[in-house]
Amino acid sequence: MxxxxxxxxxxxxxxxxxxxxxxxxxxxxxxxxxxxxxxxxxxxxxxxxxxxxxxxxxxxxxxxxxxxxxxxxxxxxxxxxxxxxxxxxxxxxxxxxxxxxxxxxxxxxxxxxxxxxxxxxxxxxxxxxxxxxxxxxxxxxxxxxxxxxxxxxxxxxxxxxxxxxxxxxxxxxFGGDVEESSSTVEATTAPVQAKPSLEKVMLDKAPKLVNLAKKATISLEKRQLQQLTAKVALVLDASGSMNRQYKKGRVQEVVNRILPLAVSFDDDQALDCWAFARDPQYLGEIGLSNYDGFIDNAHGGWRKWALGPRINNEAEVMKAVTEFYQKDGLDVPIYVLFISDGGVNDNRGITRVMTEVAKLPIFWQFVGLGGRGYGILKKLDDMTGRVIDNCDFFELDDLDDISEEALYENMLEEFPLWLKEAKQLGIVTK
Missing domain, CATH: 2.60.60.30 (sav2460 like domains)
Structure with a gap:
């Protein structure tokens, strides 16, 4: 048994x-x-x-x-x-x-x-x-x-x-009816104001990203996420083996493709960005005014980021992201896109962090980019000991190997399921 x-x-x-x-x-x-x-x-x-x-x-x-x-x-x-x-x-x-x-x-x-x-x-x-x-x-x-x-x-x-x-x-x-009693607190709900069209926002502020916005909108509408309020984070592997991805502009392209989701979800129309090797570094917010060339310009450019030796330490940056949002209040769900080219070696540390943070309103979408040796990241669906399945993983040999439409489909495949279950459990309250 x-x-x-x-x-x-x-x-x-x-x-x-x-x-x-x-x-x-x-x-x-x-x-x-x-x-x-x-x-x-x-x-x-x-x-x-x-x-x-x-x-x-x-x-x-x-x-x-x-x-x-x-x-x-x-x-x-x-x-x-x-x-x-x-x-x-x-x-x-x-x-x-x-x-x-x-x-x-x-x-x-x-x-x-x-x-x-x-x-x-x-x-x-x-x-x-x-x-x-x-x-x-x-x-x-x-x-x-x-x-x-x-x-x-x-x-x-x-x-x-x-x-x-x-x-x-x-x-x-669960949306059922309960007989009213003297202890029932009457809730008042303010009318929800529809968000402006994602395409319109991009056309006004970042016309280079209009086509991406159109493709992101299709995936958001399919999953009824276009009115969701959430925060978006981007975590970038900057270990030595990622140099080729940075030089070829692949990492900047990741920034461009995730930004439409941040603009749709976040009231500030921006995302928080971290890079990591042995040490994590918070790179600041990426928005419509500074996304272009962010990888080459932020904190002196990717070659100068203060990350210590360029070796993998996923667990440490995961802790940093979690602590950042805990201090911020965790008042809305958080979507984290985590880019890695593999070389994962601290399976136990990652498992421990993912188990501890499962009770928080944070969803982790791991993406393997042009690498190997993803370790525990490939076994997330079967990871035990968590109150909720709070993460997903898919891998790409090359960003050019997948259409933008398919990329958004992969990025949003598990997030709505987590969001639904997290609301059921009271982890997400808005």
Whole structure:
């Protein structure tokens, strides 16, 4: 039997689970307090399909009949016992159901629970997740486990992410209706002002980039990101093996191609830029007034950057980027484009940083450019121990080998999925 660690995510097939046949999730608890287990069926935007698709003790079957609460015990118990069993038939769910979230809630802090186990069964037990009192903080709700589609494949994620407020707060978070009460705080929402056209901004301020703006707009609209407010960062490998990429103008071209995303996302229409070798260096903001020739001009040009010996140290610049935005407030999501030509050797350090920063609203898009030896960067999807999959990787032999349209498609492929899940978990709040 497989044990699912917190933050682990994997295809169900990795556990010999056939997603075309029904599966059962059994929740076994030892708890002196009353607690509830609910299942939310969500669409691609992370919202409840409708209120009938919240499956719990008072509504034990979804309208489609493919999500069923087949067993439920509500009372506290001094001994271990099965509180809930859900039967799910993933292959027969409607295509607009993108994920199932299993949520724990109570009227008092969850850290009073002695133990909780989730078993995934299909004829026999295939996987298990275990939690103790120390795994639950003072929150009254926790998003425990998610079954979700990715590229047409059903996967499982052991999220175990605490959530402020109880069940009502989670229902509201997923877009469901909650009966009004005296404790409900009425929110006021200001009208959202549409952003100006990206093409128009570029035409006015950087006409050289208009064609790039048109191609970026297609990818942004396809993913409904054109109104997103976010910060954009660019991290550039400046180790010795990258010299050829700098001399041929490839790195400046990266600056040109990422800038339309920064102009679209960021209210300041600029991105923050770092370079790294052994040491990281913050190069400042890149905007529409200084992007042209930035690589050859910033801080005396790329040859003069204060990076120490021109060897790889990815983990150190990742820490620097994280600390920069932590000081800045982390009030909006952050998209980091991280360029490397390989030679990655500190797999353990990178893994540690990526695990620690997964709880922050920062998404890391790693791009391998004309190199090799990418190490852990090529195995990011299978990296365990994170509360969320917060990064992606793709590689290019040469920037000229890929069209600008295809480059934007690759750069934005995983970001919307992360954004949706991060909002579900409360990591991204805007």
């Amino acid at each position: 497989n044990h699912l660690t917190v933050g682990q995510r994997a295809p169900l097939s990795n556990f010999a689970i056939n997603d075309t046949a029904p599966i059962t999730l059994k929740f076994t608890r030892q708890s002196p307090i009353e607690m509830d287990i609910s299942c939310f069926a969500l669409d691609a935007a992370g919202k409840l399909i409708n209120d009938d698709y919240m499956v719990f003790y008072n509504q034990p079957t979804s309208p489609c009949g493919q999500i069923k609460l087949t067993h439920y015990e509500s009372q506290p118990t001094a001994n271990k016992g099965i509180q809930a069993e859900f039967e799910v038939n993933l292959s027969k769910l409607a295509t607009n159901i993108d994920s199932l979230f299993f949520v724990l809630s109570a009227d008092t802090p969850l850290n009073q629970i002695q133990s909780l186990e989730i078993g995934i069964w299909q004829q026999s037990q295939k996987a298990q997740a275990e939690y103790q009192a120390a795994d639950f903080a003072q929150q009254q709700a926790s998003m425990l486990m998610q079954l979700y589609r990715k590229s047409g494949v059903w996967r499982v994620s052991n999220v175990a992410q605490g959530f402020n407020g109880g069940l009502a707060a989670i229902v509201q978070h």
